[in-house]
Amino acid sequence: MTACTAHCPAVPSDELLLGRFSAGDRLALDELFRRYRQPAYHVAYRLLGNEADALDAVQEGFVKALTHLHGFQGRSSFKTWLLRVVSNAALDMGRQRGRRETVRLDVSDNGDATSSARLLSADEAGKGLERADLRRALDRALNSLSEVQRLTFVLYADAELSYREVADALGISIGTVMSRLYYARQKLRAFLSERTTQ
Amino acid sequence: MTRDRRQPPQEPTADQLAAYFDGALTGPERAAVEAWLTDQPDAGRDAAFADADDDLVRACQATQPCEPAPDAWDAVLGRIAAAVPPGAPPRRGYLGTVIAAAAATAAALGLILVGRALWPAPASERQNGIAKLLEGIDLGEVLAQIERDKLAAKDRKTVPEVDEPEPFPVLAPWQVRVISMEGDDVYVEIDGQLVKSLVVGEPPVAEDVLLPTSYDKTKVVSAIDPELRLDGWSVPMVVDPAVLAKGWQP
Numbered sequence: 001m002t003a004c005t006a007h008c009p010a011v012p013s014d015e016l017l018l019g020r021f022s023a024g025d026r027l028a029l030d031e032l033f034r035r036y037r038q039p040a041y042h043v044a045y046r047l048l049g050n051e052a053d054a055l056d057a058v059q060e061g062f063v064k065a066l067t068h069l070h071g072f073q074g075r076s077s078f079k080t081w082l083l084r085v086v087s088n089a090a091l092d093m094g095r096q097r098g099r100r101e102t103v104r105l106d107v108s109d110n111g112d113a114t115s116s117a118r119l120l121s122a123d124e125a126g127k128g129l130e131r132a133d134l135r136r137a138l139d140r141a142l143n144s145l146s147e148v149q150r151l152t153f154v155l156y157a158d159a160e161l162s163y164r165e166v167a168d169a170l171g172i173s174i175g176t177v178m179s180r181l182y183y184a185r186q187k188l189r190a191f192l193s194e195r196t197t198q
Numbered sequence: 199m200t201r202d203r204r205q206p207p208q209e210p211t212a213d214q215l216a217a218y219f220d221g222a223l224t225g226p227e228r229a230a231v232e233a234w235l236t237d238q239p240d241a242g243r244d245a246a247f248a249d250a251d252d253d254l255v256r257a258c259q260a261t262q263p264c265e266p267a268p269d270a271w272d273a274v275l276g277r278i279a280a281a282v283p284p285g286a287p288p289r290r291g292y293l294g295t296v297i298a299a300a301a302a303t304a305a306a307l308g309l310i311l312v313g314r315a316l317w318p319a320p321a322s323e324r325q326n327g328i329a330k331l332l333e334g335i336d337l338g339e340v341l342a343q344i345e346r347d348k349l350a351a352k353d354r355k356t357v358p359e360v361d362e363p364e365p366f367p368v369l370a371p372w373q374v375r376v377i378s379m380e381g382d383d384v385y386v387e388i389d390g391q392l393v394k395s396l397v398v399g400e401p402p403v404a405e406d407v408l409l410p411t412s413y414d415k416t417k418v419v420s421a422i423d424p425e426l427r428l429d430g431w432s433v434p435m436v437v438d439p440a441v442l443a444k445g446w447q448p
Contacts, residue, residue: 055266
């Protein structure tokens with residue numbers, strides 16, 4: 001395999017892809033979707049707790065973001081705009097379906113532990129269950145946060161946005177992002193240490 | 199040139215601090231923030247929550263879900279493409295529609311004016327035409343309607359285009375008595391009855407509360423008790439249980 005040189009085509013920017021999408025290029029949509037489906041899914045999954053709902057939120061978020069591109073206006077990146085819309089869609093879905101019902105905290109519901117463990121070695125299955133335990137604890141801890149703190153933390157930790165990007169995505173100042181993360185972490189730590197010492 | 203070590207490093211702004219932790223600062227700017235963090239251990243400790251090596255962040259990233267199957271992704275992409283076909287004109291918001299309508303109207307008027315300028319009608323015909331146009335029209339009512347439309351348009355300008363605004367249904371302080379709180383839940387007494395409701399909101403309660411949803415910048419007008427605080431800065435406000443019963447959640 002050869003390294004990419006100046007002859008390789010440059011990776012098209014989001015703006016270019018959006019322009020091509022607006023001009024009717026289906027491949028541009030495919031590329032945008034491939035580029036951002038994973039962070040969008042991670043955020044939606046963390047907020048909703050299961051794959052089917054998370055995929056619904058990703059779909060709704062993409063549809064809304066692409067339908068209302070005029071609201072984007074390039075003030076932030078397409079990624080932060082999309083994640084804002086996806087997280088709003090996930091929160092709305094959570095409200096409609098009753099968040100406490102949709103966040104399924106048992107191991108078998110996360111779709112990547114018990115069901116897969118049969119095919120794994122004992123060691124791998126053990127690690128998978130540890131991971132599931134950790135996820136369960138985190139989900140419970142995150143559920144103890146206010147919605148704004150939870151969303152801020154999820155965008156930072158799960159979507160791996162920078163402080164600037166989280167601020168852009170939520171339309172708030174960087175200071176507010178930092179403040180929310182600070183208190184979110186304090187609460188998460190308190191919640192988790194309380195549970196582990198019990 | 200020697201640096202005056204007695205002068206404490208200048209406190210960085212939130213933007214600078216965030217840029218530092220985002221790894222976006224270099225050179226003197228980065229050194230300045232590092233000097234401040236070293237000089238202010240307490241502030242540094244508070245700011246250290248932003249450390250990229252944070253164990254909570256690592257835990258989140260370690261427990262991210264498995265990727266959905268390729269056919270599940272394909273199905274989602276197919277539904278997106280069906281809902282928003284590539285090349286379809288984007289939907290206009292209210293403002294866009296108004297601007298487009300105004301542009302079309304202006305263009306039509308322009309054409310009429312140009313036509314009138316090039317081929318003017320006789321004065322008597324012009325007067326008759328205006329009289330016919332005004333026939334049966336209550337000008338007072340027209341002007342009143344224009345004012346009403348202006349006010350309505352002014353109201354609509356504050357409405358987000360994507361999300362529908364909803365009221366922020368909280369009970370006034372005198373309507374409830376807090377019994378106990380647990381996480382987001384609060385047990386309150388309303389009219390002598392113990393009910394479970396939800397706590398929403400964060401300070402400052404006297405100003406706009408920023409929520410990352412359609413409730414953005416909603417003015418919070420009431421809190422149960424400004425002195426009653428959860429850990430941190432949460433100030434409890436109780437959502438009307440009647441609203442909760444309809445499925446609303448903050």
